Amino acid sequence: MNTAFANLYQSDFTPTESERRLSAAAEQYVNETEAYDRTVCTGPIKHGSIMPANAHERGLVNRNAMRAMDRLYIKHPEFTRQQILREVSHAEIRGPSL
Known part of the structure; x- marks a missing residue:
């Protein structure tokens, strides 16, 4: 097998900090x-x-979600809004871990 190909495409994924x-x-x-x-x-x-x-419940839920998202943006300025939204979308697919 081509080692250059293996190095590029068959490596283990390790998330950064x-x-x-x-x-x-x-x-x-x-x-x-x-x-x-x-x-x-x-x-x-x-x-x-x-x-x-x-x-009424939908309004409460949406208002809370917007406030929570605003807090997330403020708490993590190192990430763009797009990065945060994309990762939240992935986390929502995985579902809550209550």
């Missing part, structure tokens, strides 16, 4: 918002997350 911090921050966001959602929502649980039952 920065990537680990970003991932941890995104997971914390998902866990915190889901914990809040569970205190205000009365709808069904779908795919491990509780759903708002009405517009």
Whole structure:
């Protein structure tokens, strides 16, 4: 096998410290918002997350999510908004770890 190819494409992936911090921050966001959602929502649980039952609950959930995201941006200025949003999206796919 071509060693140059193996070195480029078959190496072990090890996240950097920065990537680990970003991932941890995104997971914390998902866990915190889901914990809040569970205190205000009365709808069904779908795919491990509780759903708002009405517009009022949806408003509470959205307001909390925006505030939590703003706190995340402020707490981690070393990351761009796009990086944070992408990692939060990945963390949401993995689901909350409550």
